[in-house]
Amino acid sequence: MRVPGELKDRSSVAIVINERKPMRTYHIPTIVLLTALVVIASLLNSCSDLKSVQDLPTASSGALQVHDAGWLDTAASNFHGTILKQAQYNLSECATCHSKQFTGGTSGVACSKCHQYYPHPAGFSASTSHPQYLYNQNYPLGQCKACHGATYAGGGNANLSCMKSGCHVDANNVSKSPEACNACHGNFKAAANDLPSAAPPKDILGNTATTARGVGAHQIHLVSGAVGKTVKCQECHTIPTQLSSPGHLGTLPAEVVFNDTLARLTTGGGTSVPKPSYDPSTLKCSNTFCHGNWKVRKATSTSQFVFADSVMVGANDSPAWTGGSAAATCGTCHGIPPKGHLALAVSSCGTCHVGVVDNNGHIVDKTKHGNGKINVFGQEYAF
Template sequence: MKFNNGKSMKYLRIFFIANISLLFFISCSDIREDIPISAPKIALHKDGIKNPASPNFHGRLVATSNWDMKQCQQCHAANYNGGTAGASCYDCHKTPGGPEACNTCHGDFSNPLRIAPPRALNGDVLSSDRGVGAHSKHLYDNKLGKVVSCNQCHIEPATGFSDPSHIDNTPGAEIVFGSLSKLQTNKSNGFNYQASLGDFIPNPSFDSNNAGCANTYCHGYFKNGNLNNVVLFTAQSQGAACGTCHGDPATGNPLPKTNLQGGTHPPPPTAQDCQLCHGDVVEVNNGVYTIVNKDKHINGKLNVFGNEFEF
């Protein structure tokens, strides 16, 4: 069968137009709105990131990173308000300071006023535990003497959480004794100075092996005190028994050294009742001594006959 040139050109045009139209309709067709789009979700944290009992708890991750909070700030912002993560740390860390508050890592997480252990960094809560010890006795619950501040045993960070004195490359808390532990109690211009007795200048020390404090004013290194007394940080009530700092630790008798024993007190029967001279501090009933005003005991001053004197 033969086609003339006119018909061939006609069929060729029709074929060309049909193909162009088909391509046009295909390229301009609408995208179906019901096509499901499932983008993969990216999870930076594993399950349990907010569960203290989980090995994936974020507190554990911070601890294993030597308490480096910068890794948290990368996503939650330098002020922890959310950042690119869109999740504010203050949703859980509600106390002043947020994640960098003192009681976040040690102390009572629910009470910003209790920043010292218990809880210790490792979670210990018993006073027999090394990280807990007598922190509460010194800072909050001292019934025998005036409470002290953290800086009497540690350097308080001056510039916040990341201060080099706070976060460094050496594990454990450094013991740096403050002024109270070093108090000299026999000065030439002080009350009841006696040159023959020496100066009684403490040289505090801490034994990291047994957590023992020695040569401190707080625990016996003072005029009329038991200079060789060593108190263990985990000794609990035994470390504060009557007679340990002054008197006889074996019997619990708190009567301090007489002038015949290298002290300044007269011998019995004159010096057999502490409250005769120190009635603002202590009283005795049936041989039982009780501190009546703890703020006037172990406070760096000498209380005699209702007056406080500098040593």
């Protein structure tokens, strides 16, 4: 016989999820929940670190339970994991009592009590800092797949796609994998197959300012080419062919490697062989052809009249990656005109270096400047 306000027995408040009825029809008075909370909280202290099946509290502990017997028994047909699987991991009903983030809510039982990562470990913030979390943990993507699906499209223990609208999609709302080259760095809204857009901004930690080392002078080299020819990714990095390529995912700073690059161009008839390097402590680049490590010798020139010395040389500048436009103003990579060149006014450069600069000293064709070729008198030839 039942007195109003008396605690109900377990079976009368059990939630039968596989019947797929709305939870609301099983009204549980607040007092039941609160009482259950107190009881459970004290009982559950003992297994706060519990992450293995053996240590689980069982229904036989005698605790007042909202869920049916067997809810925690992996062998039972109404084990919560089995029920959830059958319901395609629809967790929305669980969220009503265990809270949206599954941290406990009115039930007072956080899923993370037993599931080390349910749904996400401490330090994880879904909307803002999961990139930072991923980086800190060295990209435990297997974990994410277990709950968000093998291709991140849903399925798995949470059946929540990473590629739904507003999340991993490009500017045209086309789904893109969280493993797309421009997901973790570069332009997040660019199409998945747009490789140049994988360059920062944004950088790994989300920075977009050119004063951040991960961003620096990427765009000026790759896209706009402030004063000269654009540069390719592989001139400064080893490009991973896949996410798991050796040397790719790791600890910042990123590796700068001068592979297939104009930075190594040999000039001066073989006498000038630049050995470009990048110093991650000063963020400076040194000894690159591009920034002025080059030579033209009078002895082998067909235009000896233009020499004021036996060689003409660039300024071999060491620009800072985060130095902004000041790091590449006119005169930093070579004098105007270069050392060893007949001293001539800026207004005259365009007369001989026609098609490269105009008579105001402005570059008129960036593809001919910093392209590794001598451009003079309308001709183009090797150093």
